[in-house]
Amino acid sequence: MKLAILTLTKGGYKTAQRVKKYMDVPVKIYTKDSFSGTLKNLVGELFQRYEYLLFIMATGIVVRVISPYLKDKTTDPGVMVMDEKGRFVISLLSGHLGGANAYTQKIAKSIGATPVITTASDVLDLISVDLLAKQLHCEIESLQKAKEVTADIVNKKRVGILSDISVDIPEKENIQIIKSKEIQDCDSVIYITHKIISDPFPRSVQLIPQNILVGIGCKRGTESKKMIQQLYEVFQDLEIHIKSLKKISSIDLKQDEKGILELGEYFKIPVEFIERRKIKRIENLFESSEFVKKSIGIGAVAEPCGYLISHGGKCLMKKRKKSGITLSIWKEK
Structure with missing residues (x-):
């Protein structure tokens, strides 16, 4: 979810409604009457659910309630603070990666407030x-x-x-x-x-x-640890950084294949399963296996899947077969 606004006063609630009116994303307003328990406990829940948090209350309160939940700038939400009358909007946490600086500017412009941003690169109009x-x-x-x-x-x-x-x-x-x-x-x-x-x-x-995509085929029941090892080996051989991996793809027959699903979980990336009818349209572009064709109705999996999810991108490795696993590496178009 996008933006949560938290406020403890009637005046703050009116200002929250003003902000919500101008936002083009889903906004949820939390007041004293809309939650049970403590504000600190509520904030702990919202840190996991929202990309941005706007507090309409004193900065000191906000610092105290968010402090137990701070991890690092790559995962923390963008946190902003506003006074009850909506005169100032402060970018407090995750200004760049969390997007708080940009959202501070957006909110301030929408209600005529003054944005307060303290990161040096922004103050000097430089990119970080x-x-x-x-x-x-x-x-x-x-x-x-x-x-x-x-x-x-x-x-x-x-x-x-x-x-x-x-x-x-x-x-x-x-x-x-x-x-x-x-x-x-x-x-x-x-x-x-x-x-x-x-x-x-x-x-x-x-x-x-993140522009590298992988098409994969495998024997039923292949363990994910073997797939993970082979992916690392292939990326090393091609001198490609493993962090560039964006998505994995296979045929729809493999959508319940535990090893492939665990592979996506390991790298924290999506796994896309492609319908056979889509593969059939372009399988003639790739080397075909009669054995595979007799088994599943099409003669290739890894290469056409890589081609389709890369939107016809550049093939960096046609296919590599090892231990019942076939991989094909593509750069997104």
Whole structure:
């Protein structure tokens, strides 16, 4: 769910209704009369259920009630605080990855409030590494390295962006998209690539696009640990970062295959099962097995499944068969 608004006063409730009126996402307002137990216990539940929390109450109260539930910036919701009259909106927690800064701006604009944002990159109108990762739907290799490179951006050091994908950002004097030969002119570097970087620049961070998809076929009852091991091996052989894995796909006959379902759970990514009729339309594009065709009615699984979920993308590995498992690796179009 998107946005929860919490308030303890009648005036706060009126302001919450004003905010809700202008939001284009589902909004739930919680008041003293709408929950039992303590505010702290309610907040613990809402931390798991909502992407954004707006508290219309004193900042001190908010700091105390959210403190037991803070984990890290990659999982915490965006938390904002507003005064009862709606004059100011403060981005309190998870400004970039949690989206609190952007939502603070949105809420403030909708009701005519003043946004209060304290992250240095935003104050200086500069992009941060974690915000860039969010905009490009990338995984961050290391949050510590991201902080270091963002510090260089804020301190006006020379930061180069070396990217395999299209990056549309306003270039500043000290932040520029570069080519490999220009890397030595930089103080730090942001790599944007799904590839494993064997010899990175000394002060750098990698943003990993989630654009790699896997088609998979297997013998019935194959254990997930074998699939996991083979995926790691294949990605290593292809020099592809495992964090770039976006989705796994197989034929609809495998939708109850425990090993494949556990594979998706292990990597925390979706598993898509494709209907045979869709595969039949394009199976002639791939090498076919008569044995497989007699068994399930189509002659190939891994390659056509990878092709379909990548939307006809680039094939990085046609197929590899080992121990009853067939894998095919694709880059999303």
